[in-house]
Amino acid sequence: MKARPYLVALVLVVLVAGLLVVFRTPGGDPAQQQQRQDTSPQAAVEAGAGAGDPYYPADGNSGYDVRLYNLAITYDPGSQRLDGVATITATATDDLARFNLDLEGLDVSGVEVGGRPAKFAREGDHELVITPSAPVAKGGQFVTAVTYGGKPTTINDASLGRSGWQVSSTGGAFAAGQPHSATTWFPANDTPRDKAALKVAARVPDGWSVVSNGLEGEVTKDGGWSTFRWQEDTPLATYLVTVAIDRWEIVRSQLPGGTPVVDAYAPGTSAQKKPVQARLPEVLALLESKFGPYPQRAAGSIWVADQIGFSLETQTRPIYAAWADLETVVHENAHQWFGDSVTLRSWADICLNECLASYSQWLWAEHEGEDLDDRYRRELEQKRGSTRFWSPKLYDMGQGNEFRGVYDKGIFALHALRRQVGDDVFFPALRSWTAQHRDGNASWPQFEDHVAKASGQQLDGFFQAWFHDSGIPGDQYLLPGVLRR
Numbered sequence: 001m002k003a004r005p006y007l008v009a010l011v012l013v014v015l016v017a018g019l020l021v022v023f024r025t026p027g028g029d030p031a032q033q034q035q036r037q038d039t040s041p042q043a044a045v046e047a048g049a050g051a052g053d054p055y056y057p058a059d060g061n062s063g064y065d066v067r068l069y070n071l072a073i074t075y076d077p078g079s080q081r082l083d084g085v086a087t088i089t090a091t092a093t094d095d096l097a098r099f100n101l102d103l104e105g106l107d108v109s110g111v112e113v114g115g116r117p118a119k120f121a122r123e124g125d126h127e128l129v130i131t132p133s134a135p136v137a138k139g140g141q142f143v144t145a146v147t148y149g150g151k152p153t154t155i156n157d158a159s160l161g162r163s164g165w166q167v168s169s170t171g172g173a174f175a176a177g178q179p180h181s182a183t184t185w186f187p188a189n190d191t192p193r194d195k196a197a198l199k200v201a202a203r204v205p206d207g208w209s210v211v212s213n214g215l216e217g218e219v220t221k222d223g224g225w226s227t228f229r230w231q232e233d234t235p236l237a238t239y240l241v242t243v244a245i246d247r248w249e250i251v252r253s254q255l256p257g258g259t260p261v262v263d264a265y266a267p268g269t270s271a272q273k274k275p276v277q278a279r280l281p282e283v284l285a286l287l288e289s290k291f292g293p294y295p296q297r298a299a300g301s302i303w304v305a306d307q308i309g310f311s312l313e314t315q316t317r318p319i320y321a322a323w324a325d326l327e328t329v330v331h332e333n334a335h336q337w338f339g340d341s342v343t344l345r346s347w348a349d350i351c352l353n354e355c356l357a358s359y360s361q362w363l364w365a366e367h368e369g370e371d372l373d374d375r376y377r378r379e380l381e382q383k384r385g386s387t388r389f390w391s392p393k394l395y396d397m398g399q400g401n402e403f404r405g406v407y408d409k410g411i412f413a414l415h416a417l418r419r420q421v422g423d424d425v426f427f428p429a430l431r432s433w434t435a436q437h438r439d440g441n442a443s444w445p446q447f448e449d450h451v452a453k454a455s456g457q458q459l460d461g462f463f464q465a466w467f468h469d470s471g472i473p474g475d476q477y478l479l480p481g482v483l484r485r
């Protein structure tokens with residue numbers, strides 16, 4: 001994710017003014033969070049709600065592992081109504097007398113498990129509690145079908161603006177947000193720890209079209225409606241799933257190795273975006289040279305015409321706000337390795353996503369001829385006295401603070417790490433990291449161990465000063481290797 005620059009500036013102004021800004025990193029503002037804990041804890045915990053994230057304990061569910069979300073939706077831009085059937089294939093990791101899915105708003109009209117009607121109830125903010133007609137045995141694969149519909153919810157996020165399901169200015173709609181988005185349009189196990197494959201069949205009135213993750217499938221027509229199909233076989237976290245409905249201009253191409261590229265431009269998208277997006281092969285080639293082979297089966301982009309508060313690394317096909325530029329394209333595509341292929345385990349590990357994706361912007365600048373050591377020293381002199389710049393922690397920063405620090409201090413931290421261990425350790429360590437954890441989950445402490453082992457150095461003090469502590473690191477860590485002069 002990359003936040004809209006002007007919004008970041010606005011938030012800073014407000015902070016400086018001493019006003020209380022609630023960063024609703026979408027788990028809810030503290031008041032909502034409190035209410036959530038107060039109203040639904042007992043039943044939800046018994047039902048296996050919560051996948052164990054310390055910052056968002058109610059997110060996701062225990063007891064099963066989703067393999068595939070097969071989503072059939074119908075969306076009418078005129079009425080803004082969505083109707084869907086979500087067919088979810090999962091493996092029970094426990095004996096399940098009942099289990100939960102997460103769904104925000106929308107009405108559920110029926111649930112079947114294994115083809116037989118199941119009881120269901122709504123609890124708390126977003127729990128859909130399902131009781132199958134017979135318990136599912138641990139280790140068994142089972143299929144749940146949820147029939148639902150209504151007007152999807154938009155999340156109003158104090159720091160990001162609109163998030164989740166969003167109606168666009170062009171009359172279409174799209175889903176994007178972090179950490180929450182998917183559950184505004186389909187029932188899901190909404191935790192990054194449960195990655196699954198995805199199939200989407202989206203039916204819209206003729207004249208509209210639909211873009212999602214992965215590879216394009218067949219388009220079929222029935223009585224004034226068209227159904228668009230997409231399939232993503234590489235497992236993806238729910239926050240990286242998207243669907244986008246508009247009167248898209250679609251541009252198809254291929255990467256040099258044959259990977260299909262689908263770029264979608266909403267009506268009204270600035271003509272300046274196409275030449276930016278046309279540099280994707282060059283961007284991915286640079287990133288491959290640093291991070292290892294491109295880990296996705298497809299590539300591309302979704303350019304919306306709206307000035308939304310963020311751009312997001314939706315898997316294979318990032319969503320770009322109207323303000324996005326080439327640096328944003330570099331950032332969101334770096335996430336295809338860091339965030340999408342190797343997914344954080346907990347939101348406390350967000351630096352694994354954002355520090356790396358933000359540092360890739362510097363790698364691009366270096367590719368274009370900039371001396372990064374000069375830039376580091378120059379910007380360091382400007383920022384030395386800035387409490388705001390140095391105070392955020394880059395690891396385990398606390399719920400609501402995930403997106404402070406990682407975009408700027410995080411870049412400094414990674415450049416210092418690179419100079420501490422040397423290029424001949426740093427880049428091979430990134431490549432072995434993306435290879436070892438491909439399509440999986442990993443934590444920030446695992447990354448520290450990985451780099452320390454690769455370097456043969458004792459890096460505890462370095463990591464403590466840069467990633468675990470608040471404040472400016474001592475000169476020994478601030479100016480390692482060639483940065484000292």
Ligand SMILES: [Zn+2]
Nearest residue numbers: 001002354357
């Ligand atoms: Zn990002």
